[in-house]
Amino acid sequence: MFKKQLAAYSKITDDALGELFISNGVTPPHLQEVMAYSVMAGGKRLRPALVLATCALFGGDEAQALPFACAIELIHTYSLIHDDLPCIDNDDLRRGRPTSHMQYDERRALLAGDGLLSLAFETMLKAADNSNNKTRAIKATKAIADAAGTSGMVAGQWQDVLSEGCPISQRELEYIHRHKTAALLIGAIQAGGYIAGASEQDISLMTEYGRYIGLTFQISDDILDVVGDASLLGKNIGSDAMDKKVTYVSLYGLERAREIEAELTTLACGLVANMEKGAFFQELPRYIIERAN
Numbered sequence: 123m124f125k126k127q128l129a130a131y132s133k134i135t136d137d138a139l140g141e142l143f144i145s146n147g148v149t150p151p152h153l154q155e156v157m158a159y160s161v162m163a164g165g166k167r168l169r170p171a172l173v174l175a176t177c178a179l180f181g182g183d184e185a186q187a188l189p190f191a192c193a194i195e196l197i198h199t200y201s202l203i204h205d206d207l208p209c210i211d212n213d214d215l216r217r218g219r220p221t222s223h224m225q226y227d228e229r230r231a232l233l234a235g236d237g238l239l240s241l242a243f244e245t246m247l248k249a250a251d252n253s254n255n256k257t258r259a260i261k262a263t264k265a266i267a268d269a270a271g272t273s274g275m276v277a278g279q280w281q282d283v284l285s286e287g288c289p290i291s292q293r294e295l296e297y298i299h300r301h302k303t304a305a306l307l308i309g310a311i312q313a314g315g316y317i318a319g320a321s322e323q324d325i326s327l328m329t330e331y332g333r334y335i336g337l338t339f340q341i342s343d344d345i346l347d348v349v350g351d352a353s354l355l356g357k358n359i360g361s362d363a364m365d366k367k368v369t370y371v372s373l374y375g376l377e378r379a380r381e382i383e384a385e386l387t388t389l390a391c392g393l394v395a396n397m398e399k400g401a402f403f404q405e406l407p408r409y410i411i412e413r414a415n
């Protein structure tokens with residue numbers, strides 16, 4: 123049931139992203155090609171699914187949420203392109219394809235990432251302009267901007283990059299994970315909630331849920347980097363050890379990292395246990411820890 127729902131959200135997002143590239147008419151066309159190469163390479167579309175599922179959870183209109191689902195995927199894809207660059211993680215495989223800088227070159231990959239980030243904000247502001255509820259749309263835009271920016275994902279990435287090769291504490295590692303990875307997942311949840319007109323109390327509860335699944339997601343990413351199958355993952359494994367990164371696995375060992383995931387799963391599921399339309403959110407943590415990619 124969960125996987126079917128995720129696949130449905132993924133299809134809706136893919137169709138809308140395809141439309142967006144056509145209707146937006148990025149010039150020059152080759153820039154559009156390089157941007158689309160990474161966006162249309164697949165990916166689980168988890169962040170768009172969170173926007174759409176949270177909107178549905180609170181009875182919102184999916185069509186109003188869709189531009190925000192697309193925007194967050196554009197931002198996520200930009201972050202992957204930049205993260206893979208030689209000056210950051212220097213990875214050559216992503217989503218089962220050569221990374222953007224391997225397929226094209228470093229300068230084009232960098233600019234395609236910049237283009238995607240800008241296109242995300244153009245998309246959200248256009249949606250807000252056309253919306254019959256501008257206040258909700260602006261709140262959703264702000265949630266995504268905060269999540270992506272200097273107090274969210276970029277802050278986490280900054281700390282991650284500067285900590286490479288350094289012995290960091292559990293608290294510092296948690297800071298990195300909460301910002302680098304959890305922030306965008308939380309931003310997706312909040313955006314979906316705001317579009318649906320959810321109460322601040324409901325948004326807070328789902329934000330807490332997002333913190334638990336965000337941390338779980340990054341711990342599972344750390345685990346997959348050690349025990350995953352590169353052909354299923356669509357990216358190389360062993361990169362954390364090569365970059366001398368402290369991770370949940372290097373800090374606690376595999377077994378304890380898995381226990382922490384299970385504890386976080388219980389906490390997340392507890393928060394949505396009594397929600398009438400909460401099935402997607404009940405099943406999501408298990409999907410995160412059992413995924414192969």
Ligand code: GRG
Pocket residue numbers: 164165166167168198200201202204205207210217275276279302303339340343415
């Ligand atoms: C400006 C040079 C420069 C870099 C900044 C902010 C940033 C780039 C990178 C963000 C950090 C990052 C890539 C975090 C990793 C989060 C993560 C686990 C990504 C993988 O997400 P999935 O598994 O990927 O959802 P798919 O491909 O399925 O969408």
